[in-house]
Amino acid sequence: MAGLVPDPATDILGIIDVQPTFMPGGELAVEGGDQVVPAINRLLGGPFAHAFATQDWHPAGHSSFASSHPGKKPFEVVQMPYGQQVLWPDHGIQGSPNAELHKDLAQARIELIVRKGFRREIDSYSAFFENDRRTTTGLHGWLQARGLRRLFLAGLATDYCVAYSAEDAARLGYQVFVIEDACRGIGLPAEGGTTIDLAKRNLAAAGVQFVTSAAFG
Template identity: 55%
Template sequence: MTTPVPAPPSSPRSALLVIDVQNDFMPGGRLAVTDGDAVVPLINRLGSLFTHIVVTQDWHPADHISFASQHEGRAPFSTITLPYGAQTLWPDHCVQASAGAALHADLDLPQTQLIIRKGCNRTIDSYSAFVEADRQTRTGLAGYLRERGIDTVYACGLALDFCVAWSALDARAAGFATAVIDDACRAIDLDGSCARAWQQMTEAGVQRLRSAALLG
């Protein structure tokens, strides 16, 4: 697949995809990402460049299959096999309507036109904003973007090596020009997962940008 050239942020063809900037992924949260709160001011600055913004939230039922607490004798960050493949087990996090599932209070993106809630199906995890972990169930985001004439996606947020990377890879697979703003992300980095994510994204044609290239 030929890698398309991204439209600039100011273009009506571009959207900023802000992934899971939620309390449970912040320091002190149930699934804290180191330094996760540091991305919030930068994402707010980046948001001012875009007409189109889409925000995602993990939004799990309390008995979600990806929670280690639902599997007797299993510890968080261990792996099990589900009908759709390998599944990392996580601490309970981003339970629907909980304080931990709320977006960070300082996130200020008034141009946001859509919030995608993912991981709502108890039996399927969902890292990507586009396709759930069974790789069959679609969120409708690709169609939403195309209906608005958007062909370029800039991604940022938490966590880089899981939800950001999966979303970026699926954006490319759907034919969107895709860039990840790396300093507007933070990673869990579970057993080298960050390096693997960057390798996969690079191979798929996802561009790696610094915010300064956009903010000037």
């Protein structure tokens, strides 16, 4: 797809969890995670007039941390009251330098920062809902109030927070695009390949479109 021209009346760039905690040297590093910053900055400096960002913002001892479950290791899966939960290394700790948005991210056009995962008892991947799939972040109402209907998502990680945000946005009636070269994924083993493969199949089935930044000319 080429020749996409974002309409400032209806379109917005969603920047998902571009935080050092998810980049090389961080607590939950995504391979090549730091490479999304220049790609996103090009989008912020060019075609997009509006942007929002999300930020993982966990209290110490969060229930999604393996360290909160004696005998468990990161990436094991446990049952929570709201369903299955992957256990993660401690990351995105409130107030820590690695939980901040990356210092090189051009933030002038970021109009809203959605902090998620701040409730100790529940994790939150999506920009729209926490993992119980009922508790909202308020983002949907904010977008509706501004008449924004087309979402372009970038950031970390393709197979978790980007994917959950994209799927929820499509379910809520938005037209959704994932900008692949402005994302990086974790890629845990999954049925039929990796969690990245699985996420892309699920998103395509939900009507989410995949583009690259070259589509904006």
